[in-house]
Amino acid sequence: MPDPETPLQGGPANSLESGLPQPGSVSNRAATLPLPRGEKRQYQGFELWLHRVTVLMFVFLCASVGVLLVILPWRPEWTDNHLLLGNPWLRQIVAHGFVRGLCTGLGVLDIWIGFGEALHYHEEK
Secondary structure: OOOOOOOOOOOOOOHHHHOOOOOOOHHHHHHHOOOOOOOOOOOOOHHHHHHHHHHHHHHHHHHHHHHHHHHHHHOHHHOOOOOOOOOHHHHHHHHOHHHHHHHHHHHHHHHHHHHHHHHOOOOOO
């Protein structure tokens, strides 16, 4: 098996000719090596706050969509709207109890995912 540190035969002699960083350079290795198993990425500064805001927005989105999916199928607006007035067969399907229960179940699952993400969020110190 060829040594991974040696350049391929038939290719450019050095990385300046190819426009790529050298295979043995430290910056190339640090950027391409995956994190060890069980170790999480350390966020710092702006990235930390961006990560916090992203998690907060995800939790808020999951919670609000989940609450809408739990409550809305059992309201009259679910079937009595201008989108379904032109399609009576679609209105019957949407008004069926199974479809309403399915939407409510998806809403509960969505709430569970959002709050589960919020409860399992922690930062390494």
